[in-house]
Ligand code: NDP
């Protein structure tokens with residue numbers, strides 16, 4: 070690694086020794102950008118890395134709410150506004166018991182470069198809470214969202230910071246959050262994305278992340294004269310991203326044969342097609358964190374407490390959460406002749422898994438490049454809201470396709486420029502970093 074980058078990581082380790090996830094994501098990006106830092110001293114002279122690793126501001130707050138028994142519950146909320154050199158802070162809200170400030174900073178850091186890769190005008194941010202939506206009633210979810218927004222509303226706005234969904238936050242939660250923002254501020258504006266279609270949402274936003282992942286994969290395969298048609302695809306998760314991936318893979322003639330949840334995975338050799346795809350949505354909305362229900366209903370095999378990567382496939386697409394595919398999973402996939410690993414979730418592959426995949430005979434696409442379709446569509450939603458207009462499904466889909474091809478080509482071309490053809494991790498990190506870092510230089514923050 071470049072010496073300057075090493076020093077900045079050392080400084081982070083000293084200052085925030087408990088932020089392991091955050092430091093991991095910074096290290097991963099800094100490893101890649103070594104040749105750029107080596108060849109351009111302007112970045113070091115202007116202390117660009119120090120400027121990027123310290124968020125513009127990070128807000129943590131208490132979220133009190135009442136459960137259905139009338140008991141007061143307390144959770145912690147966060148919003149990290151990382152960097153707005155390319156546009157309003159933009160990134161999702163995650164509600165999950167595992168949320169900590171370190172995880173939000175790690176996701177927010179990734180988001181800066183992901184958003185930069187889209188070529189659109191969006192900066193980087195992320196937020197969330199350790200609130201666990203599993204098993205909560207609709208009323209409890211609403212109470213929590215309203216209390217969360219009571220504080221968050223002081224910090225966000227259509228041209229300052231625009232949150233969206235992530236794990237545990239879908240259209241229902243965005244609805245409660247948006248309703249409370251509107252009541253507090255009297256303002257009906259594009260302050261959140263992922264809204265319902267009837268009240269300012271964009272068509273295809275629910276599908277956009279998953280569709281984008283598959284559009285990216287399609288470009289990657291096309292580039293070596295291959296296609297999705299006839300491919301066996303293993304995925305993890307059964308949430309929003311997984312659902313979009315399944316729909317688009319089916320449309321392009323591939324076959325998805327696995328899904329997973331915290332309870333284990335299912336293997337359905339007939340493919341997740343027809344009403345099985347709708348059933349994914351029903352399972353998600355049921356509030357049960359079980360994928361076994363699918364196996365019971367459709368007579369598929371269920372493997373408790375295991376991950377789906379043992380099933381032979383051509384394409385593996387992790388779509389659940391961070392660090393869900395480790396070195397041993399990566400080795401099994403390669404041994405079983407998987408040719409493409411495409412990240413639907415954010416940071417799903419562990420550091421050692423990544424290092425192995427970068428050298429393995431596979432094409433490996435990192436999340437910040439291939440799951441950027443969600444945030445890109447969020448930006449389309451902001452544009453529609455700013456103009457009080459709605460675009461058609463065809464318009465949104467065409468633009469989404471263009472953005473994903475643009476991201477693919479940037480990653481590919483940047484890797485070629487540095488003699489690392491086919492290394493999408495390198496291409497994504499360098500292309501994203503250069504756009505942000507050069508904007509910081511142009512805007513004279515140093
Ligand atoms: P959902 O909440 O719709 O689904 C998440 C899925 O992952 C659920 O099946 C969930 O089960 C499972 N999951 C969550 N945490 C864990 C865990 N610790 N162990 C095992 N399983 C887990 O979220 P999304 O589909 O929106 O998000 C999935 C991934 O995609 C995340 O990494 C997210 O950051 C990323 N992403 C999402 C975008 C979006 O637009 N929604 C955009 C870009 C990336 P359970 O809840 O029961 O734990």
Ligand code: 2IT
Pocket residue numbers: 159160161162183231232233234235262415440441443444445447
């Ligand atoms: O990780 C992500 O890119 C998201 N959760 C979507 C962010 C957004 O603002 O749409």
